Amino acid sequence: MGLLEVDRLSVGIGRLTLLEEITFEVDRGEILGLVGESGSGKSLTALAIAGLLPLIGARVTAGAVRFDDTDLTRLDEYRLRKFRGRRIAFITQNPMTALDPLQPVGEQVDVVARLHLGLPADVARSRTIEILTQLRIPEAATIYRQYPHQLSGGMKQRVVIAMALAGEPDLIVADEPTTALDVTVQAQIIHLLTSLVRERGLALVLITHDMGVVAQCCDRVAVLYAGRLAEQQGVRSLFAAPAHPYTHALIDCIPKDGMARGSLTGIAGSVPSVAHFPSGCRFHPRCIGRQSVCEASVPAATALPGGAVACHFPLNGDARHG
Amino acid sequence: MATHDMADAANLLVIDRLTKRFDSGAGLFAPRRSMTAVRDVSLGVSRGSVVGVVGESGCGKSTLARLVLRLLEPTQGTVHFDGVDLGKLAPRDLRRARRRMQMVFQDPYSSLDPRFTIEQVVGEPFAVQGEALPPGRIAELLDQVGLAGEIARSYPHQLSGGQRQRVGVARALALRPDLLVLDEPTASLDVSIQAQIIKLLQDLKQDLGLTYLFISHDLGLVRYFCDRIIVMYLGAVVEELPSPSTEPRHPYTRALLDSTFSPDPGKRRHLASLTGEIPSAFNLPKGCAFAARCSRASSRCLSERPTLTTHASGHRAACFHPIVADEKEPS
């Protein structure tokens, strides 16, 4: 049983269904990668876990988000706040907008600890500096007093991570935490997050569109497409033998060493918008292996060793049966 | 050394000792500051090749792209296009020269006028050059970049990011240029769409015999797409790789390579390859700009600026302590 269990979660806005029967779980000390192109529903899943769907006028229509055996979808806003920011922390994509430009960054980290742990100001302050130091921020006491505009992008993202850690959470949901950063800094942040999970026994849901990032640090992977779960597996088997053609295509989008020119083709077309979801398997218009049944009926999730796939004609069938 | 490629007639584009300094205007309360965005960059791009310029934010790669196309005036240095010094051209001649060199921009959202239909965007080059639009040319261009003719009447915001970038490519191709400067054409797109666009660019190059200067922050992509690679750090070239498979000599190139995440969980890297971040271009260190982040740095690196030295044919690096061929990467 995982720390976080997303169980057949469906999310809607008005009459439109944005997410349909999303299921995955993540346990302490584990990193789950939530992958897909923009528009696949990754960030929406994060909002659903955070109970922030009302912000965009959406709501959970079915299923549950169980955190430590409490169904978060049944909590009111008041009780939800005991979880959000305290036991479940969020890291957003853009560190530039996640920080208040008018407050020293250290104080913004303090606030979390004072609010959620009820620490007095001076204790919170020394704890903040301790966390900043742990995040390999040089001269943490100096950084503490600086304002966001005085810090580089990577440093700001570290401060955002420090804010997430300040409430001593059990679970962190990070939505594309490195997309806005330079590549060498991205590598640093990913390694930092990984070591936090391993050392502190945190659970991490890492939302990304980059299969390279997933391969580097995740333990399990859930692949979303157009609001549905396409495939879920352990990271090694997923990359060794992706069962869903979409997963396969996504992996093939990253250039690899020694790859022949012209072998990178991408995925034709683009993710459909909610109003134009195709019938049957939603990936069928872009799928190279589609058959007539793919357009006609929605593929049910079938079990894989250590995972599941929703496809009428999963790949590598032979390898798996053997 | 700056003229290493100059004599070669096969070069469509020759950049020689190009430097661009920006002065931030001295205001009432702000002192005048100046930063060198591009410092002493020389390179040649031979006809039909793809030269990649790679580096992180602030390395000057986008400024370089704009200097090449004369969208910015260089502080020093020259750009020769097909043997002609662009800096010596009269405005009228420069306008004519622009037909042969075009740019594809990073942001497919702001690079198209929101009030133009796709038809108008792709037809604009003809209007600007005072030329009649050949009948059927718009449809032909849209088809060339893999777009259906019906979108001609749409507005940019009605298209997806990938579609918009294709429109940007179609606009660049309209006047049948020889050189395309591609400024991070896929950086704001999903990886799946990025691969589509790269494939498109590859096909177009083949079909139309184009030459590309490809600007990117992604060394993995550059190694896949380019024939030669120029690595920039804080405005200067730190290494030139004659082929995408050349093992890097410069520690920065090595670090960039190590920061590229391979989509293979079997090849995990357990150490962050670099610490620290890029220093501000407003106060560059006296010595090697990379020294502060470099594990190989010596006292010499802090006091003296290394220049590009040739290691093998076409392989040059600006480093006092280059990585030698059989050396394992430092751990």
Added chain:
Amino acid sequence: MTGAASSARPALRDNLFARAFRTKTGAIAGGWLVLLALAAIFAHLLTPYEYDIQQLSAAYSPPSLSHWLGTDEFGRDLLTRILYGARISLSVSVISIGLSVLAGMVLGAAAGYFGGRLDRMITTVIDLSWSFPEILVALILVAIIGPGVTGTMVAITVAYLAQFARLTRAQVMAIKSETFIEAASGLGASHRHILFRHLLPNAITPVLVSGMLATGDAIILEATLGFFGLGAQPPTPSWGAMMSSGTALLFKAPWIIIFPGLAAAITVVSINLFGDALIAGLDVRSRPRVE
């Protein structure tokens, strides 16, 4: 994938007004303005009275069936004079704000696009005039040119110019940094092409909306000048002058001041409400995506 493209609507500018009319307040406010404009244009067909024929026997008649809004101290029908007054008020404010927008855009675009010394010169002049209240600028100008319709128009044009020049300049500067401007210069586009094909079309909408709102202010300014006797000269009716003559008779014949005032107030409020509806419809990127 691109099926919806053919049904794409024409440029936003074309139906911005239509969209404002579709909102409730937009429809009521816009309706009043259209009605008033029509009534002003066809005033000579709508009323049996003349605006300048005095009929002292009927002076100070309160509202009645023959004089719906009553008569003034010279026995002239108030409704008639309000309608003819609308001609002056509306045309003076619309024409002078139109001229003001035009001149302001030229100055603001030149300053914003070319920058440098030209920008500093224009900005300095604009900032100077911006630091005086419009009414003061207008009063000084009328004092120089002399009272009357022409003087009022020049005064209003100049008084509001700074506002439009500043707005255009800010718009142009923002749009100038967009990549599509760089793309156009990369194609070899001339300054003229960039200014007239890209910058102004993208900058114009907020300026037009602000011009619309300023028209309301201009009606008040025109009325104010008229109130001080500096606007249209008797017997030409103007709302301001009518109110001015009504002040002395506030208790004897209150309708003389109330009805022109009410006409001006409703018109100004309508212009503001309609302007708000326009602004609400301004979001450029609100149309659907092509799938």
